[in-house]
Amino acid sequence: MVTVTIWGSLRALTDGRATLEVEASTFKQLLDRLVRDYPGLRPQIERGVSLAVDGRIYREAWFTPIKPDSEVVLMPYMTGG
Amino acid sequence: MMALDQNGKRIFKVVGTRPPRPDGIDKVTGRALYGADVAAPGMLVGRILRSPHAHAEIVAIDTSAAVALEGVKAVVTGTDFAPQADPTLRDIQENCMARGKALYDGHAVAAVAATTAAIARAALKLIKVSYKPLPHVTDVDQAMRAEAPVVQAGRALESVPAGTPDNVTHRCEFGHGDLAAGFARADLIVTRSFTTAATHQGYIEPHACLASMTADGKGDLWCCTQGQFNVRTICAALLGIEASQLRVTASEIGGGFGGKTSVFIEPVALALARRAGRPVKIVMTRDEVFRATGPTVSTSIDVRIGVTKAGRITAGEAELRYSGGAFACPTVELGAQAAFAAYDLEAVRTIGWNVLTNRPKEAAFRAPGAPAAIYAVECVIDEACQRLGLDPLEVRLINAARKGTRSSYGPTFDDIGLLATLNAAKAHPHYRAPLAPGQGRGLSAGFWFNFGGNTCVSLNVNTDGTVGVTEGNPDIGGSRAAISQMAAEELGIPYDKVRTMIADTASLGYNDVTDGSRVTFAVGLATIKAAQDAIRKMCARAAKIWGIDPDAVEWVDGAAVPAGPNAGKFPPMTLAEIAALSFKTGGPIAGHHEFNADGAGVSFGVHLCDVEVDPETGATRVLRYTVFQDAGRAVHPSYVEGQMQGGAAQGIGWALNEEYIYGSDGRLQNPGFLDYRVPVASDLPMIETVILEIPNPGHPYGVRGVGETSIVPPLAAVSNAVSRAIGVRMNRLPMSPPRVLAAIDAKG
Amino acid sequence: MKTIHVAATVNGDAVEFVCAPEESLLDVLRNRLGLTGAKEGCGSGDCGACSITLNGRLVCSCLVLAAEAEGAEIGTVEGLARNDALHPLQQAFIDHAALQCGICTPGILVAAKALLERNPDPSESEIRYWLAGNLCRCTGYDKIVRAVQAAARKMRAA
Numbered sequence: 001m002v003t004v005t006i007w008g009s010l011r012a013l014t015d016g017r018a019t020l021e022v023e024a025s026t027f028k029q030l031l032d033r034l035v036r037d038y039p040g041l042r043p044q045i046e047r048g049v050s051l052a053v054d055g056r057i058y059r060e061a062w063f064t065p066i067k068p069d070s071e072v073v074l075m076p077y078m079t080g081g
Numbered sequence: 082m083m084a085l086d087q088n089g090k091r092i093f094k095v096v097g098t099r100p101p102r103p104d105g106i107d108k109v110t111g112r113a114l115y116g117a118d119v120a121a122p123g124m125l126v127g128r129i130l131r132s133p134h135a136h137a138e139i140v141a142i143d144t145s146a147a148v149a150l151e152g153v154k155a156v157v158t159g160t161d162f163a164p165q166a167d168p169t170l171r172d173i174q175e176n177c178m179a180r181g182k183a184l185y186d187g188h189a190v191a192a193v194a195a196t197t198a199a200i201a202r203a204a205l206k207l208i209k210v211s212y213k214p215l216p217h218v219t220d221v222d223q224a225m226r227a228e229a230p231v232v233q234a235g236r237a238l239e240s241v242p243a244g245t246p247d248n249v250t251h252r253c254e255f256g257h258g259d260l261a262a263g264f265a266r267a268d269l270i271v272t273r274s275f276t277t278a279a280t281h282q283g284y285i286e287p288h289a290c291l292a293s294m295t296a297d298g299k300g301d302l303w304c305c306t307q308g309q310f311n312v313r314t315i316c317a318a319l320l321g322i323e324a325s326q327l328r329v330t331a332s333e334i335g336g337g338f339g340g341k342t343s344v345f346i347e348p349v350a351l352a353l354a355r356r357a358g359r360p361v362k363i364v365m366t367r368d369e370v371f372r373a374t375g376p377t378v379s380t381s382i383d384v385r386i387g388v389t390k391a392g393r394i395t396a397g398e399a400e401l402r403y404s405g406g407a408f409a410c411p412t413v414e415l416g417a418q419a420a421f422a423a424y425d426l427e428a429v430r431t432i433g434w435n436v437l438t439n440r441p442k443e444a445a446f447r448a449p450g451a452p453a454a455i456y457a458v459e460c461v462i463d464e465a466c467q468r469l470g471l472d473p474l475e476v477r478l479i480n481a482a483r484k485g486t487r488s489s490y491g492p493t494f495d496d497i498g499l500l501a502t503l504n505a506a507k508a509h510p511h512y513r514a515p516l517a518p519g520q521g522r523g524l525s526a527g528f529w530f531n532f533g534g535n536t537c538v539s540l541n542v543n544t545d546g547t548v549g550v551t552e553g554n555p556d557i558g559g560s561r562a563a564i565s566q567m568a569a570e571e572l573g574i575p576y577d578k579v580r581t582m583i584a585d586t587a588s589l590g591y592n593d594v595t596d597g598s599r600v601t602f603a604v605g606l607a608t609i610k611a612a613q614d615a616i617r618k619m620c621a622r623a624a625k626i627w628g629i630d631p632d633a634v635e636w637v638d639g640a641a642v643p644a645g646p647n648a649g650k651f652p653p654m655t656l657a658e659i660a661a662l663s664f665k666t667g668g669p670i671a672g673h674h675e676f677n678a679d680g681a682g683v684s685f686g687v688h689l690c691d692v693e694v695d696p697e698t699g700a701t702r703v704l705r706y707t708v709f710q711d712a713g714r715a716v717h718p719s720y721v722e723g724q725m726q727g728g729a730a731q732g733i734g735w736a737l738n739e740e741y742i743y744g745s746d747g748r749l750q751n752p753g754f755l756d757y758r759v760p761v762a763s764d765l766p767m768i769e770t771v772i773l774e775i776p777n778p779g780h781p782y783g784v785r786g787v788g789e790t791s792i793v794p795p796l797a798a799v800s801n802a803v804s805r806a807i808g809v810r811m812n813r814l815p816m817s818p819p820r821v822l823a824a825i826d827a828k829g
Numbered sequence: 830m831k832t833i834h835v836a837a838t839v840n841g842d843a844v845e846f847v848c849a850p851e852e853s854l855l856d857v858l859r860n861r862l863g864l865t866g867a868k869e870g871c872g873s874g875d876c877g878a879c880s881i882t883l884n885g886r887l888v889c890s891c892l893v894l895a896a897e898a899e900g901a902e903i904g905t906v907e908g909l910a911r912n913d914a915l916h917p918l919q920q921a922f923i924d925h926a927a928l929q930c931g932i933c934t935p936g937i938l939v940a941a942k943a944l945l946e947r948n949p950d951p952s953e954s955e956i957r958y959w960l961a962g963n964l965c966r967c968t969g970y971d972k973i974v975r976a977v978q979a980a981a982r983k984m985r986a987a
Contacts, residue, residue, distance in 0.1 A: 099926070101923050102923070102926075104931070105922075105928070109906075109909075109915065109919040109922050110866070110910055111867075111907050115932060117869070118865040120860075284932075285870040285878055285932045285933050285965070285966055286870065287869070333931065335932025335933075336930045336966050367872060367873065367875075558929050719926035720929075722926070726968060726969035726971050727967045753871065753873060754870075754871050754875035754876050754964060755873070755875045760969075761961045762963070762965075763961040767974070767975075768971045
């Protein structure tokens with residue numbers, strides 16, 4: 001089980017919870033399970049999200065492995081200029 | 082195999098030096114070809130007709146008289162583009178050419194291609210557009226009100242609460258901790274509101290492109306862009322063709338800074354070229370660049386910070402209202418995340434809104450969203466320091482984020498350079514230099530995320546011992562030199578044996594746009610891996626020549642050598658020697674690497690600014706300016722310094738003079754360099770730079786992106802300096818002379 | 830459409846061209862004579878990217894009518910180097926990293942050369958005020974000023 005931190009404005013879609021327990025071992029599995037468990041997250045996830053795993057930001061890498069004790073933070077998809 | 086010093090750290094031979102850039106001679110002789118510098122046989126001139134109204138329904142467009150004019154070969158309007166299901170592409174297409182409504186002064190409504198510029202201009206005058214003007218709104222706070230004119234309906238994301246006015250498209254929230262408890266612990270709470278106007282990247286080269294399409298649907302596009310692959314994706318979609326049928330070549334670019342990461346004229350030129358069956362060149366005028374490309378968001382920000390007498394920040398919160406023009410824009414999410422990113426806070430919350438206005442569609446100006454947000458927070462921290470009688474640099478040190486800090490946007494920081502940059506500023510003579518009456522010193526920290534992205538590099542070993550590196554990212558700051566340096570370093574050959582070229586979209590795999598400060602990091606990483614790939618292949622060739630196992634060969638100082646005494650006694654074979662035999666040993670040798678890079682490190686900066694304000698005119702002179710920034714590893718220190726100085730100069734302009742000024746008719750009043758006042762040579766002092774190097778663990782040489790962070794600290798550094806010089810806290814940008822004078826006079 | 834025939838000298842070479850009455854010298858240099866070194870950044874004389882010399886005087890070529898060039902000596906960035914020998918200013922700009930995107934560089938080089946011909950030992954302030962008509966958005970001007978100072982030193986020593 002991985003603990004995922006959800007940013008503030010998404011918590012309305014996760015029954016107010018700031019952290020969720022998700023059974024997942026890769027980036028894609030985690031997003032798929034989030035959408036399955038909280039369908040309200042689908043639009044944002046389809047628009048794009050990044051994951052910060054143990055402080056390192058992954059923009060969209062499906063097969064990034066996630067360990068059970070990893071710190072995982074959901075973030076909006078990153079852009080720059 | 083690499084040389085190591087006594088601490089086991091790598092010794093670099095090429096990285097960290099200052100060789101001449103490969104495009105230098107072309108650029109100082111005028112030989113370099115920018116967007117507008119090419120022509121083609123049979124070429125037509127394209128011109129665009131633009132709305133004179135800030136907001137209007139387009140009732141009808143009659144192009145018949147223009148079509149009939151001798152010399153006109155094509156006319157297009159919004160209905161000539163394929164409708165897009167994807168909202169991002171739909172917005173880009175509607176911005177390139179209006180469909181149904183003109184959404185801002187300057188919005189494109191039609192375009193012509195003709196044999197001469199004079200005929201094209203005459204043709205535009207013959208196009209009859211019947212507009213029904215609508216009420217308009219250009220201010221972000223006014224646009225949020227229930228009674229504001231609706232710019233576009235139905236564009237709100239699911240995060241916006243029901244019942245919110247139609248112009249609000251985004252709501253986001255970040256942060257952690259118990260704010261009430263945090264504020265309860267504070268000895269001083271400072272609450273302030275700030276506004277910043279839209280600004281423009283101000284690149285000296287207007288957008289320009291040359292497009293051609295053949296009768297069988299193959300297209301060629303030459304344009305100045307930060308991302309030719311992105312241009313290909315968007316144009317192919319808008320024209321309804323497949324990506325492989327369109328080849329986009331990036332010219333040398335005369336500045337971008339984020340403003341050339343999308344398209345404006347390119348799909349229009351292609352559509353005209355397709356209809357006319359001849360090449361079409363479109364070059365924007367300066368007026369069009371200001372009115373109809375991508376300025377920044379304008380902002381209205383409320384900040385509240387709680388601080389103890391000892392200078393510890395106990396709570397921070399902010400509400401950020403951004404407008405990115407007439408199309409939905411998520412930039413506020415980046416601002417809301419970046420606002421407090423430099424600090425270790427137990428309680429922090431930011432709420433962000435995006436609001437539509439009748440203004441052009443936003444594009445990034447270096448770090449999108451961060452400058453305004455960090456400006457507001459850094460001004461409030463400075464005010465708290467003044468009121469508590471605390472040193473602003475000491476307060477930053479007390480509260481600075483460091484390794485292990487839970488960031489305000491969620492993840493825990495790894496090795497970061499904020500403390501090092503703050504300590505460098507503290508130790509620097511600038512910080513202790515005396516100030517005269519009427520002068521003030523301002524300080525600001527700053528931050529940017531940086532990222533990696535999709536990258537392909539191909540590295541070819543030529544039979545004469547030279548190497549060609551092919552990459553796909555337009556060079557906006559000297560990156561070709563840095564890429565060549567990294568290739569030379571990894572291969573162990575001299576810098577001048579490497580030539581780095583930028584490929585068109587048909588010659589290389591996909592590369593993300595040159596943005597996010599990604600090129601030295603991600604393209605550099607790919608180049609190092611491509612070099613390692615080539616090295617493996619060269620070692621295998623040497624092994625074959627020597628008749629030994631490939632695992633028994635290693636690469637040292639640019640040559641293949643037997644690994645250890647048991648491998649056999651063979652003299653080293655240099656890259657040149659292996660290359661010379663390559664045709665006989667298996668064929669040409671190349672290495673390559675394709676990936677989606679992650680692991681870009683964040684970059685922190687601190688700026689110190691001294692100003693003198695003339696009490697009679699309100700004019701501010703910048704006397705002294707020093708930039709401290711963490712580059713991870715400075716591959717070419719001159720170009721890192723250049724990014725630091727360039728971003729600082731842009732931020733100084735943003736703080737003191739630059740703004741989009743709208744009239745009551747909603748039209749842009751200052752679409753030119755005379756009245757949109759960017760810094761000139763006589764406005765600025767020398768800008769001193771101090772490069773810190775806290776290596777990024779995600780890159781073999783430790784590189785962090787540097788291009789964007791430097792625009793973030795100047796807004797507050799200058800504002801804090803002016804505020805201290807005149808004894809009045811300023812809360813609006815730009816601090817142009819009339820505003821400063823009014824503040825001085827109000828103080829009495 | 831009326832056209833005007835013009836004969837002039839560009840970078841020491843005799844040239845002839847025809848132009849429309851309203852055509853600027855910048856347009857002619859770029860579109861008719863193939864000299865794309867001078868750039869159009871604004872078309873209104875505010876940015877200096879089109880800087881050239883006209884009979885030895887520094888001007889914005891976007892503000893000069895092509896017809897006014899009759900009989901004139903025009904100097905552009907393409908005339909700074911002698912064959913493959915760069916002018917000291919050009920070399921200094923490369924050595925001191927005084928360019929990033931390079932779009933302002935031709936105009937600044939022409940302007941700087943005009944300055945050093947009048948004032949071989951300018952102060953930092955004199956350089957900055959002379960170049961105030963040439964906008965640069967990339968560099969913040971620091972390395973440009975240093976490069977001009979370095980070139981001036983080299984030229985004084987020669």
